[in-house]
Amino acid sequence: MHIVTATTKLKNDRLLRALRREPVDATPIWIMRQAGRYLPEYRATRERAGSFLKLCKTPELACEVTLQPIARFDLDAAIIFSDILTIPDAMGLGLNFVEDEGPRLERPLRDVASIKRLRVPDAEQELGYVMAALRMTRRELGGKVPLIGFSGSPWTLATYMVEGGGSKTFSKVKGLLYDQPEALQHLLDVTADSVAGYLNAQVAAGAQAVMIFDTWGGVLSTEAYHAFSLAPMQRIVDQLHRQHQGKHVPVTLFTKGGGAWLEAMANTGCDALGLDWTVEVNTARRQVGNRVALQGNLDPCVLYANPDRIKAQAAKILAGFGRGPGHIFNLGHGIHPDINPDHVKVLVDSVHDLSRPYHAG
């Protein structure tokens, strides 16, 4: 399988070119959580799977839903369908999804002893279902668009591992941060090494770009962000195999609410930064210069509006980035489950149409 995928020529390389800040004919677009509940075909597969976790852990089904938005829309990338909590699950914390309540870890880390016991999982063994899904999807894509792999950031994973699920206040994990920073540091070190191994295995299995989702870095103070979210991401970037079969594998860092720290993020040596919608793309570009590509950043709620308003908002972001390469259009966060899929088509097609003038000549 590896040989087949490595020699299949990519028919649409806009994403990889934009990530390398090379010229493109139109701005590439993909959508965070593009394989998701807003699609009726996703809901049908999810129903067949029986549970969200079963969907994640069955390579054939994960592959199927990964490909659904690619069949429906003119998207420039596929992103493997999975969950950010696969690593804590592989570490033995026991992942479960409670309907309408989000993820739960059955055995959260509530003392230093349980943190000390954490081990880096063997990605090929314990997360083999993700690698199988990647291999299958890469083969099925047949070079139509590139395939993105991903992981949660160590800090973001740590919030779930300590809280046991989502949180509004992050009291437990931040209590650890302020009262026992050495214990949190150990947790983050083990998790960073786990993420690095996981992403490297994803690249070996066919991921042509990788992204680290730091969903909760924005709840930290600047000092704490640098120490407990950015430093572990740096540790990952340093361990990533950035070359695979002669190709550069770009890495994108995305800290939601991280608008104040873009320069520091760019200094990690990553290839691109994800932007949420609270940041202005022209301000971000001024801050990071040509060091990295930028991905984003339409407010997901714009997709509730009518097509003309969606086009107008997309046009503003394209104008904000302006001419030249290095922009990947996306939402500033995952698409909401009650969005009309027709509105997604409007967005995807508008971004291609409206962006051509910025790449001409």
Add this chain to the structure above:
Amino acid sequence: MHIVTATTKLKNDRLLRALRREPVDATPIWIMRQAGRYLPEYRATRERAGSFLKLCKTPELACEVTLQPIARFDLDAAIIFSDILTIPDAMGLGLNFVEDEGPRLERPLRDVASIKRLRVPDAEQELGYVMAALRMTRRELGGKVPLIGFSGSPWTLATYMVEGGGSKTFSKVKGLLYDQPEALQHLLDVTADSVAGYLNAQVAAGAQAVMIFDTWGGVLSTEAYHAFSLAPMQRIVDQLHRQHQGKHVPVTLFTKGGGAWLEAMANTGCDALGLDWTVEVNTARRQVGNRVALQGNLDPCVLYANPDRIKAQAAKILAGFGRGPGHIFNLGHGIHPDINPDHVKVLVDSVHDLSRPYHAG
């Protein structure tokens, strides 16, 4: 009553001096949600009241809990105990609190017709219980510390009025924003005028400073923040009676997650800005110069740590602001209900002790 309060000399004027950027002997401190569930005496009064809403609407009880933290700690201000949703309640939307689930509005605004029907409530009549609580508290304080009045910002109130309660995605109110901006604009205009009237009535009833809590401004894009959160706050600032009985009444604006917009906020002509903990206080001070005082910004979760670590974190913020007047110490958001009150005492006393060198000579 008015005559008594107006002639009672304020024994501790650190807060008002700091808000005017005048020299003080030590940095004043108060704590957002200082009258709250972390205090056993609050829980006892809340129990007696029967419900949270009853506690808000009974002036004697609201006064009682307002004074509790002042009796226990060496705080430099009292803030009237109330809820930010009193205005939507007075507008007839029907406020209720579901235990452990937060506020619910029984009749949320789900169409343009219901938005068009909104009227500015008469603060003295329909929010008279807040004014009664302020008059009583001001009298009971006897000039010990100044009394702060407050309101939610129009955008923040609008999120609850449209969503019907708290939200993770703000889909409904942002759907309105992107699809029917004129309707949202009308809602915000009426709400801004309501807040202005409400705060002016609070000042007449004894509030010596006022604060506008924009809890949810940070979920907006920069453009949307300016149009739909900051502009309505500007409308309020322009209508506020900034002089009362010969005294300047300072107004503080606080947008949680608004770190990128501090200069624009300072340009409203407000007296001070609240900072959440994601902003560095020295960076903020550089940005706004001497136009406004700054309030904040300890991560509320620092109070989970042991006393030495609390002191160290407080010291960092004091050093961050540095010498000179214009700093009011506070948390970057409300105190969590499971904080040990002894830790609050450590913080309050540490801020006074550690700040004196910055105000000496």
